[in-house]
Amino acid sequence: MAALEGVEVTGPINARYDEILTPEALSLVATLQRELGTRRKELLQARADRQARLSAGGTLDFLPETAEIRADETWRVATPAPGLEDRRVEITGPTDRKMTINALNSGAKVWLADFEDANTPLWDNMIEGQLNLRDALDRTIDFTDPKSGKSYALKADDELATIVVRPRGWHMEEKHLLVDGEPVSGSLFDFALYFFHSARRQLAKGKGPYYYLPKMESHLEARLWNDAFNIAQDTLEVPRGTIRATVLIETIPAAFEMEEILYELRDHSAGLNAGRWDYLFSVIKKFRDRGADFVLPERNAITMTAPFMRAYTELLVRTCHKRGAHAIGGMAAFIPSRKDEEVNKIALEKVTADKTRESNDGFDGSWVAHPDLVPVCREVFDGVLGDKPNQRDRLREDVRVSAADLLNVSATPGDITETGLRGNVDVALRYLATWLNGSGAVAIHNLMEDAATAEISRSQVWQWIYNGISTKEGQKITKEWVEQILDEEVAKIREELGDAYNEPRFNEAVTLFKDVTLADEYKEFLTTPAYVHFP
Secondary structure, three states: OOOEOOEEEOOOOOOOHHHHOOHHHHHHHHHHHHHHHHHHHHHHHHHHHHHHHHHOOOOOOOOHHHHHHHHOOOOOOOOOOOOOOOOOEEEEEEOOHHHHHHHHHOOOOEEEEEOOOOOOOOHHHHHHHHHHHHHHHHOOOEEEOOOOOOEEEOOOHHHOOEEEEEOOOOOOEEEEEEEOOEEEEHHHHHHHHHHHHHHHHHHHOOOOOEEEEOOOOOHHHHHHHHHHHHHHHHHOOOOOOOOEEEEEEOOHHHHOOHHHHHHHOOOOEEEEEEOHHHHHHHHHHHOOOOOHHHOOOOHHHOOOOOHHHHHHHHHHHHHHHHOOOOEEEEEOOEOOOOOOHHHHHHHHHHHHHHHHHHHHHOOOEEEEOOHHHHHHHHHHHHHHHOOOOOOOOOOOOOOOOOHHHHOOHHHOOOOOOHHHHHHHHHHHHHHHHHHHOOOOOEEEOOEEEOHHHHHHHHHHHHHHHHOOOEOOOOOEOOHHHHHHHHHHHHHHHHHHHHHHOOHHHHHHHHHHHHHHHOOOOOOOOOHHHHHOOOO
């Protein structure tokens, strides 16, 4: 590869990596990093400043300085782009070769091609994922399973899902690419490489470069993304407004700025998504040290009918449809089993109920994490939409949500039990061990776990310890007790897995779990210290 001044690739250049890491593509990444890197750091500091205010007893509210934007009834987001008019069922998953083919073939309208929570930021995953997306657009992708010998190939173009790429959040860096001696933003790295290699390929197919934007905490972060879009479009001489982005409302600060986020991205907006699992993580994280009023019951007891979750999802639908945007529902974590009919029956019932609630609330579509659930979600939304591509005309003017409604965490029904505590430890350990092996989406106990659900598990344990919470059975949750449970759960996992037990990875997972769960200071993200374990 030709050298670029101030740009250094420190990761290995394996077969075909030079097709992605071209001088021109890296030049775009470098331009974005140089123009936006300082603002990104300032916005991350603003997050820390807000956290300090919350920890000191502050609260969240709708912003007085942006009241005019919320009050102005006239503005709307861009009209739906080709391939995004109908989003009644979307499938999520990482960008490995097999998943790329299966997701595109799944019958879903949209595939969230994930470089974030369903992935791990291994260098190979990030570059090979870009190659897989480009190969899929060129129709040169295929895959043969080395174990079963089964071959996978793409269906006809008109049967494939629309690709929507999720880059990493603003807090993540890509340590294998340095610009002027500093690691680049993982967000800009993922965004720019896909845009450079795939924007014109997508346009040639009658669609476009589309994105899902994760983990934002303010409209100013949305403004940063909008500026990145304009710089990239101008650099490649692609008309402004070609990019379309759906924002995941998956932090509680962002819930108070939904309209402002749409406004900042209005020429590039494709809607908002109710990122329910990260949202729960955010609620725990932001109010982790505020006592019992902000302590949630154990994870599996929290449902979407909890008052604060209802307020959040109903406000999202109302906000989107008021501004002409799509409202996309969240992922049901239940996954079917092709071997256990009873597990399968329960999973299908729960997913059907979840999607029925969302479709009746006015959502235009929703997520699944497994191809077998695509027909389930589609059938539910077909029943509401019929031949209509969406229900954006349902304005939900009946919805009235206050700041107090969004913050009404204490009204959530459910208990904290020893079983729930052990479940959090077990899931976090299993997920971390698999994550360190390079897989970010993991089936554990018939649920699809990703980084967000692991974050909930470890954050709840930290919060329960910090606030001196006791289980329903009456035992106080302490560091010492959690360490005892940790040893016991590791022994159970070792016995269960037998020869498949990976001692080094589980040892690393235990160390990581202790670092993020038993430390005096809360760690903002699990994935940041975990990333250090990758070469």
